[in-house]
Amino acid sequence: MRVGLFVPCYVDAFHPQVGIATLELLERFGIEVEYPFDQTCCGQPMTNSGCHPESAATEALFVRNFEKFDYIVGPSGSCVHHVRYNLDAVEQTDAVRKVRANTFELVEFLHDVLKVDAFPWAEFPHRVAYHNNCNALRGIGHSSMSELRVAPFSKPLDLLRKVRGIEVVKLARPDECCGFGGTFSVFAEGISSKMGHDKVQDEVRSGAEYVISSDSSCMMHQQGCAERAGLPMKYIHIAQVLNGASS
Amino acid sequence: MKGLQSDILIAMGAGAGTRPVESAVSADDSPVKNGRRLQHAEGASRPLHSTTAREPQPRGARIRGNHRVDQTEAAARFIAAPQHEKMHDDRLWDLRTKRDGQMHAIPEWEELRALASAIKEHTLTHLDQYLDEFEQNARANGVHVHWAMDGDEHNQIVHGILRDHGAKTLIKSKSMLTEECGFRSYMARVGIEVIETDLGERIQQLDNEDPSHVVVPAVHKLRGDVAELFATHLGTDPADDNVHHLAEAQRQATRPLILDADAGMTGCNFAIAETGGITVCTNEGNADLSANVPKLHIASVGIEKVIPRLEHLAVFIRLLSRSALGSPITQYTSHIRGPRDGGEMHVVLVDNGRSARLALEKFWTSLKCIRCGACMNTCPVYRRSGGLSYGATYSGPIGLIIDPTFNRHKYSSLPFSSSLNGSCSNVCPVKINIHEQISAWRQVMAENHELTFVKKAAMKAAGVLLAHPALYRVAIATADSALNGLPRFAIYSRLNAWGKHREVPHAPRESFHSWYKRNRSAS
Numbered sequence: 001m002r003v004g005l006f007v008p009c010y011v012d013a014f015h016p017q018v019g020i021a022t023l024e025l026l027e028r029f030g031i032e033v034e035y036p037f038d039q040t041c042c043g044q045p046m047t048n049s050g051c052h053p054e055s056a057a058t059e060a061l062f063v064r065n066f067e068k069f070d071y072i073v074g075p076s077g078s079c080v081h082h083v084r085y086n087l088d089a090v091e092q093t094d095a096v097r098k099v100r101a102n103t104f105e106l107v108e109f110l111h112d113v114l115k116v117d118a119f120p121w122a123e124f125p126h127r128v129a130y131h132n133n134c135n136a137l138r139g140i141g142h143s144s145m146s147e148l149r150v151a152p153f154s155k156p157l158d159l160l161r162k163v164r165g166i167e168v169v170k171l172a173r174p175d176e177c178c179g180f181g182g183t184f185s186v187f188a189e190g191i192s193s194k195m196g197h198d199k200v201q202d203e204v205r206s207g208a209e210y211v212i213s214s215d216s217s218c219m220m221h222q223q224g225c226a227e228r229a230g231l232p233m234k235y236i237h238i239a240q241v242l243n244g245a246s247s
Numbered sequence: 248m249k250g251l252q253s254d255i256l257i258a259m260g261a262g263a264g265t266r267p268v269e270s271a272v273s274a275d276d277s278p279v280k281n282g283r284r285l286q287h288a289e290g291a292s293r294p295l296h297s298t299t300a301r302e303p304q305p306r307g308a309r310i311r312g313n314h315r316v317d318q319t320e321a322a323a324r325f326i327a328a329p330q331h332e333k334m335h336d337d338r339l340w341d342l343r344t345k346r347d348g349q350m351h352a353i354p355e356w357e358e359l360r361a362l363a364s365a366i367k368e369h370t371l372t373h374l375d376q377y378l379d380e381f382e383q384n385a386r387a388n389g390v391h392v393h394w395a396m397d398g399d400e401h402n403q404i405v406h407g408i409l410r411d412h413g414a415k416t417l418i419k420s421k422s423m424l425t426e427e428c429g430f431r432s433y434m435a436r437v438g439i440e441v442i443e444t445d446l447g448e449r450i451q452q453l454d455n456e457d458p459s460h461v462v463v464p465a466v467h468k469l470r471g472d473v474a475e476l477f478a479t480h481l482g483t484d485p486a487d488d489n490v491h492h493l494a495e496a497q498r499q500a501t502r503p504l505i506l507d508a509d510a511g512m513t514g515c516n517f518a519i520a521e522t523g524g525i526t527v528c529t530n531e532g533n534a535d536l537s538a539n540v541p542k543l544h545i546a547s548v549g550i551e552k553v554i555p556r557l558e559h560l561a562v563f564i565r566l567l568s569r570s571a572l573g574s575p576i577t578q579y580t581s582h583i584r585g586p587r588d589g590g591e592m593h594v595v596l597v598d599n600g601r602s603a604r605l606a607l608e609k610f611w612t613s614l615k616c617i618r619c620g621a622c623m624n625t626c627p628v629y630r631r632s633g634g635l636s637y638g639a640t641y642s643g644p645i646g647l648i649i650d651p652t653f654n655r656h657k658y659s660s661l662p663f664s665s666s667l668n669g670s671c672s673n674v675c676p677v678k679i680n681i682h683e684q685i686s687a688w689r690q691v692m693a694e695n696h697e698l699t700f701v702k703k704a705a706m707k708a709a710g711v712l713l714a715h716p717a718l719y720r721v722a723i724a725t726a727d728s729a730l731n732g733l734p735r736f737a738i739y740s741r742l743n744a745w746g747k748h749r750e751v752p753h754a755p756r757e758s759f760h761s762w763y764k765r766n767r768s769a770s
Contacts, residue, residue, distance in 0.1 A: 009713070012759045013723045014752045019759035023767075035763050038716040045713075046706050048667070050689030050698065054710030061714055138669035146347060147625065147673030149356040173340070177627045181666030186744040187702060188664060190323040193748030194631045195666070198336075224749030 003033045004066045006074030006083075006103070008216075009041040015216040021239040022075045022106055028121070028243070029114055033073075036065040044082035047089060048182045056089040059096075063087075067095040071113070072103040075239045077136025077214050078182075080105040085139065105140055106239055107214050111155040118162055121244040125165035129208035130156060131199075131222070133215035134177050142214065146175045156214055156238055163241060169206045176202070180221040196225035203233055210234045212241055302330040304472045307456070307635025313657050315697075318664045321636035322628075325467075335467055336630040342463075343624045345573020346674065353565070363566055364678040366559050367615035371605060377520040377553045378596065384523025388585035391593040398428030401597045405430070405512070405545055406437055408593055412543050414439070414509035420527065420534040421445040422514030423461055423618055424549045426640045427599055427653075442504045444533035446497060453480045459634030459642060462571045462620040467633040511537035513583075515548040516617070517563060518594075521556045524584035525594070528567060528577040535581050542590040546583070550601050551614040563617060566676035571619040604652050609687045613648050615677040622671035622681055628664055637661060644671035648684040651691075659697035662688035723758050 003026060007019040026033045042062055046055035062083070066072045074080055083103040090096055110116045136142040136156075143154035160166055179185070179195025186192075200222055203211050211233060213219050219235040226233040236245065305328040308321040326332050350356045370377055382392045391408075395401035401424075409417065417439055419425070431452065434441045443449040447465040451458050454476050458464030465473070470488040478485035483496045513534045515525040525546055527534040538544045554560065568577045586592035605611050623629045623643030634642035639650040639658055647665060650658040662685050671681040692698060698706075712718050745751055757765075 007759050009719075009723075014755065016755050016757065016759035016762050020762060023763075035767070037760070037764075037768075040716055040719040041713040043713070046710050048686075048689075049663075049702060049706050050686075050691070050693035051703070051706040051710065052690055052693070054706050057714030058710060061716070134666070134668035134670075138673065145673055147670055149350050149353070175670065177666045177668035177670070179627065179666055181668070183702075183705075184663070184666045188319045188322075188628075189744040189747055190319060190326055191628055191631050191664070192666070194326050194332075195627050196749065198631075220752045221749065224745070224751065227750040228748060 001031060002068070002070045003031050004069035004072045005033050005035040006039065006042075006066065006072050006079070007035065008074060008076045008079045010220065011075060011216050014220060015237065018075050018216050018237040018239055021237065021243040021245065022073070025106075025110075025239055025243040026073065029116070034069070039065045042079045042082045043087065043089060044079060045183055047082070047086055049187075052089040059087050059090045063090065063093075063096050063099045066099050066103070070102065071109065072099065073106055073109045074103070075106045075214065075237060076216065077105045077107075077133045077140055077142060078217060081135035081139035105136060105142075105214060107136070107142060107156050107159060108140065110159060110242070116159070116162075119159075119242050119244075122162070122242055123164040123244070123246060124210075124241050125246070126209045127167045127169055127207060128160075128210045128212050129169050129171050129203050129206045130154075130160070130174075131171075131178065131203075131211050131213040131215075131218055132156075132175060133213060133218050136214050137175060156212075159242060160212065160238070166241075169208050171202050171206050173202055178218050178222055180218045182217075185221055192221070193225060196221050197229060200226045200229060200231060200233060204231055208233070210236055212236055212238050214238050301471045302328050302469070304328070304468060305331055305633065307459070307633070308638030310638050313654070315660055316638035316657055318632065318636050318638065318661055321638065322632035322664070325633040325636055326631055331467065331469060331633070332631060334469060335633060338463075338466060339624045339630045342571075342573055343621075343674070346570055346621060346624065347573075349569035349573050349575060353569070359562060359566055360676055360678050363562050363617075363676055364615060366554060366562060367677050368612065370554055371551065371611065371614050374550065374553070374605065377555055378550060380520040380555075381518055381523055381553050382596070384521065385594055386523070388523045389592070390523065390585055391591070393593060393595045395595050395597045395599070397599045398430075398597075399433075401425075401428045401547060401595055401599070402430055402433040404595050405547070406434070406439070408543070408545060409439060409510055412510065412591075414543060416440045416442065416504070416508045417510045417512055418442045418444050418505050418508040418537050418541065419512035420514060420529060420537045421448045421458070421464065422512075422547055423458075423640065424514055424547050424597060424599070425512075426457060428547075428597070430547075442501065442508065444501060444505060444531075444537055445529070446494065446531060446533075449497060449501065450476065453477075457635065457640070460620055460623055461618045461641070461645075467635060505536050505540055508541050510543040510545065511539070511541040512545045512547065513537050515546050515552050515594075516567070517560055518548050518553045519555075519557050519560060520553055522584060524582055525552075526560060526564075527581045527583065528564070528579070529581070530572075530578045532579045535579060538581065538583055539587055542587070543593075544583075544586065544590065545593045545595065547595050547597060550596050550598055551616075563676075567617060567619055570621040570674065570676040571624075600652055604649075607652070610648060610652070610684055612679055613645070613652075613681075613684060615679050616645055616649075617677060618645075619676055621674040621676065625670045625674045626665075627668065627670075628666060632664070637664070644681045644685065645679075648679075648681060648688060651688055655692075655695065656697060659692045659695075660699070662686075662692060663702075720760070723760070 011018050043055035043059040144150050144152045178199040179192040223235045305325045308316050393404045443452045450465040459467040474488035477483040481500045516528045517526040568574050626643050629643035637646050641649045647661045665685045669682040
């Protein structure tokens with residue numbers, strides 16, 4: 001199995017430890033992981049703003065970087081959602097279709113493809129709340145959604161329950177968007193920030209010490225709000241927790 | 248087009264038309280349990296007491312002719328009024344929560360949504376046929392049927408009917424279609440007095456504001472705002488914001504106007520082709536008053552309201568109020584098939600852009616909408632913004648995808664007032680892919696050069712940068728050093744949208760890329 005490691009641009013620039021944890025975690029399962037050097041971004045920022053022609057070259061570059069792999073795995077539900085469902089600015093060649101079909105978000109890769117049943121090295125003796133990124137939740141189906149009448153399930157919580165010492169608490173509005181929303185976070189900064197501050201308040205009220213998520217983008221936004229409000233909430237990516245980070 | 252009425256006053260237990268029957272009873276024989284009083288979802292809401300000084304009501308978007316509406320500017324003013332914003336967010340989230348409760352009580356909920364969607368899609372793809380059938384059957388029932396191409400024609404037709412009858416006053420129940428048509432201002436110009444009978448809508452009329460929500464039109468107002476308004480218009484005590492007193496004052500003031508009105512108007516929630524009848528859903532019974540008290544009844548009906556058969560109504564009635572307010576059914580579901588004895592009934596079938604919308608490949612399913620407002624209640628952006636921030640007839644998620652069909656330029660920035668979280672599509676009882684249409688509208692706006700210069704320039708630059716790995720590497724390195732090197736006042740300046748209400752992320756020592764190169768790469 002040849003796996004290409006997809007490190008989204010903001011993870012590369014602001015959260016390298018998430019990329020490192022993803023790489024190490026996959027290697028723990030004996031997978032040969034390769035990181036294509038010329039990768040930049042999946043194109044989501046442009047198409048998210050309606051600018052498809054501006055996204056085409058970036059999407060084409062993404063496909064060139066990853067077409068040789070059996071699986072492409074990245075630690076972001078949002079970016080993977082874009083690749084799988086919205087990589088439409090480029091012509092849909094066989095290579096594009098293959099890349100789209102083989103791109104997985106880390107949690108679903110561990111849960112659905114590798115079907116991991118234990119993380120013997122992982123221990124996280126803390127009270128945590130889980131933040132569902134909207135694209136991970138409603139876009140690629142990480143968990144059952146509170147708006148639908150379906151049987152409850154959660155892939156990320158299935159994995160986290162295998163971590164020793166962890167205690168998961170519930171948020172009052174578990175599915176509520178935190179307001180990051182990509183370019184929305186700057187083009188509608190007032191609404192975005194208000195949603196972020198409300199989310200942080202919900203997390204604080206839950207009694208959680210840490211917030212865990214599969215998406216660093218939401219956490220970057222929430223951490224910015226928490227710090228501005230002087231609240232001590234800590235944010236950590238699920239890749240780091242599953243890879244054995246203890247704090 | 249609208250039938251469910253309610254607002255913050257109703258939410259606190261004081262409907263204009265429904266007064267709970269009070270009696271001293273044991274817990275087992277409470278009015279709710281013995282059926283003497285309906286357990287109304289709104290009536291069960293907890294009151295929201297404000298303890299601090301009265302906060303002025305934030306007003307909606309600034310409208311300047313055909314200029315692009317800036318929703319985010321008006322939203323920022325709403326957020327800057329924390330009592331209003333918090334009440335609004337809490338109230339609408341409460342409706343969403345109650346909606347979830349109703350959903351869980353219906354095992355076949357998802358099946359019902361699929362069925363409702365299929366019925367609407369079938370009808371919309373055979374619209375001419377069902378409209379013809381409706382017209383024929385309505386005429387057979389003794390109803391006069393009119394066709395209006397747009398809002399102006401609708402207003403002229405209604406004016407003509409009123410003129411023919413010498414009618415000078417018109418009572419009406421809530422209708423989003425008449426909002427689309429600019430009906431009240433037209434009638435004011437031709438000297439006809441219009442009296443809204445829905446409590447929330449009447450509040451909005453007295454305040455000269457549009458409805459901020461399709462079901463709860465005054466939900467953005469605190470009761471103090473209403474007390475102030477009623478003091479001005481109804482002569483009540485401005486310091487008395489007791490909701491029962493306010494509702495009673497409005498009831499007493501409006502009742503004589505209803506009894507003396509020359510004509511009545513209603514909207515329509517569903518028009519049934521098979522019977523030629525219309526169905527109007529309200530919680531105050533005010534549609535029945537508007538339709539039945541005067542001898543002349545005019546119903547304004549959007550052409551997308553038609554459904555084929557009476558049995559289909561059951562599907563929609565089960566979904567409508569549950570989705571809207573989290574109550575199993577509206578207090579009144581009124582079926583009107585013809586004129587009352589000795590009276591006259593007219594139906595005006597209105598297009599007003601609907602045919603054109605039906606031809607839009609990516610957006611035609613927005614016509615499935617039954618105006619329940621569930622997408623607004625669940626929308627985290629709407630809840631923080633207030634409906635008037637959208638500066639358009641329709642607000643919230645459904646507004647983002649319908650308003651641009653009325654005026655593409657004026658409403659070109661609305662599709663960007665969304666985090667694209669997708670909750671709206673999930674709560675929609677007729678399964679409109681709302682968030683996907685919001686995204687598709689962004690593409691239309693970009694293609695039609697409707698993006699602001701800053702947005703377009705930023706995306707163009709990003710597109711070039713992200714397509715060239717070497718440039719991208721330089722930019723990442725520069726971004727890190729820039730964040731580290733600049734003094735705080737520069738990072739948190741007014742130009743930095745990120746830093747206005749948030750701290751910027753801490754730049755790490757090195758990127759993943761250089762870590763990998765240092766630790767894993769032989770090259």
